[in-house]
Amino acid sequence: xxxxxxxxxxxxxxxxxxxxxxxxxxxxxxxxxxxxxxxxxxxxxxxxxxxxxxxxxxxxxxxxxxxxxxxxxxxxxxxxxxxxxxxxxxxxxxxxxxxxxxxxxxxxxxxxxxxxxxxxxxxxxxxxxxxxxxxxxxxxxxxxxxxxxxxxxxxxxxxxxxxxxxxxxxxxxxxxxxxxxxxxx
Amino acid sequence: xxxxxxxxxxxxxxxxxxxxxxxxxxxxxxxxxxxxxxxxxxxxxxxxxxxxxxxxxxxxxxxxxxxxxxxxxxx
Numbered sequence: 001x002x003x004x005x006x007x008x009x010x011x012x013x014x015x016x017x018x019x020x021x022x023x024x025x026x027x028x029x030x031x032x033x034x035x036x037x038x039x040x041x042x043x044x045x046x047x048x049x050x051x052x053x054x055x056x057x058x059x060x061x062x063x064x065x066x067x068x069x070x071x072x073x074x075x076x077x078x079x080x081x082x083x084x085x086x087x088x089x090x091x092x093x094x095x096x097x098x099x100x101x102x103x104x105x106x107x108x109x110x111x112x113x114x115x116x117x118x119x120x121x122x123x124x125x126x127x128x129x130x131x132x133x134x135x136x137x138x139x140x141x142x143x144x145x146x147x148x149x150x151x152x153x154x155x156x157x158x159x160x161x162x163x164x165x166x167x168x169x170x171x172x173x174x175x176x177x178x179x180x181x182x183x184x185x
Numbered sequence: 186x187x188x189x190x191x192x193x194x195x196x197x198x199x200x201x202x203x204x205x206x207x208x209x210x211x212x213x214x215x216x217x218x219x220x221x222x223x224x225x226x227x228x229x230x231x232x233x234x235x236x237x238x239x240x241x242x243x244x245x246x247x248x249x250x251x252x253x254x255x256x257x258x259x260x
Binding site for chain 2: 009010011013014015016017028030064065066068069071072075076078079082083086087089090093094096098109112115
């Protein structure tokens with residue numbers, strides 16, 4: 001029973017809301033982990049604030065007997081940081097690009113109650129471009145992928161995707177297989 | 186007029202309530218809308234950490250002495 005419950009943490013399927021019956025998820029993409037690490041450094045620095053306050057005002061706090069209160073306020077500060085970190089990680093996790101064998105779905109989560117879902121059918125794809133900009137993106141192998149559709153429609157841009165070349169190849173492979181299927185019919 | 190301690194306790198209770206509301210919202214989003222294994226793992230870590238941090242805060246709260254605050258005079 002417990003093992004079955006814990007199995008969701010090991011092999012949860014990449015299924016999503018609105019998935020068609022025989023639709024297969026080819027790739028599930030999120031932004032590169034480096035983007036998250038930069039934000040986490042900011043949160044780590046913020047966690048030192050109570051310690052710095054305690055060091056600077058130590059004599060004042062001890063003299064007035066406020067140490068227990070300051071420690072309690074510090075604990076509330078850490079609760080707030082904990083929530084802020086996981087709010088950020090939730091937004092990061094929910095911002096996904098799903099490439100299936102028939103479409104590309106771009107889910108943008110701007111806030112807890114602010115979400116945008118766009119989708120693009122692979123038969124409308126005309127061109128896929130990879131754009132790597134800067135030293136960090138080149139070294140860590142991440143960049144933007146621009147999916148160009150028919151002229152009247154807007155283009156899809158996936159920002160800071162890890163290994164964009166592989167993703168581009170996968171998209172093009174899906175497009176070619178769809179095209180070859182269509183021509184054999 | 187309510188005592189200072191009562192006001193302080195109500196404020197702390199409201200803060201803890203707000204904390205659990207946000208915890209619920211984050212957990213709900215991760216488990217309901219998350220795709221794949223990663224959101225579920227994050228949710229498990231988050232729940233565990235939230236409970237641990239909350240317990241630490243409660244223990245610290247039980248040792249808080251608000252009396253010195255009343256003795257502070259700005260003049």
